[in-house]
Amino acid sequence: MTSPDARPEGAGGAPPPRPRPGGRTARTRAQVLDAVLAELGEHGYDGLTVEAVAARAGVHRATVYRRWSDVGGLLADVLDAAGDDDWSPPDTGSLEGDLAALNEEIQTAMGAEPPIMEALIAASFRSEKAARAQRRLWEDRYTRCEIVVTRAVRRGELPPSTDARRLLVAATAPMYHHLVLLRTAPDPGLPAHAARTAALAAAAGAFGVPGPE
Structure with a gap:
């Protein structure tokens, strides 16, 4: 099981897929989320700021605040984005x-x-x-x-x-x-x-x- 860059649990079907933005919105989201991962990897949670993410992503900080509100919103979207993949568990035969x-x-x-x-x-x-x-x-x-x-x-x-x-x-x-x-x-x-x-x-x-x- 992997997480961002790396879900096992329970009965029932998987949750319905979240709508995915397209075009410029999708590119901006990808840039911002990549920046969150880079900043988090380099500086940890305590060093993660909206301003640093915006600067690394090359977008205006107002854009980040408007869409993600704060660091918690950025982290939540990184984790949610990890669930949008097509990962499946291995099938080794046993x-x-x-x-x-x-x-x-x-x-x-x-x-x-x-x-x-x-x-x-x-x-x-x-x-x-x-x-x-x-x-x-x-x-x-x-x-x-x-x-x-x-x-x-x-x-x-x-x-x-x-x-x-x-x-x-x-x-x-x-x-x-x-x-x-x-x-x-x-x-x-x-x-x-x-x-x-x-x-x-x-x-x-x-x-x-x-x-x-």
């Missing part, structure tokens, strides 16, 4: 392989320079607008990744009652725990190990949907 490939994507995105994904996660704790957009992004990614579990059930690797969200969270959580919370160096063996642990637990029924009491 549950363990799919989960390992997802974890490899996470590790690669978290280790990229500049550290955009890390900076966006950090910014979501400082801005409510960014936090809401971050939740929308993860919701979309988890929804897209449900196909990984659906395919595994069809292949007979998992019980039909497997809860996709719980399994996906368990499979990817070690990546964020090590890379974000513990801030350890990327471990080449971790993506596959975390995937195998989750796949074995899921095959044993650890992520079954709770039945009625």
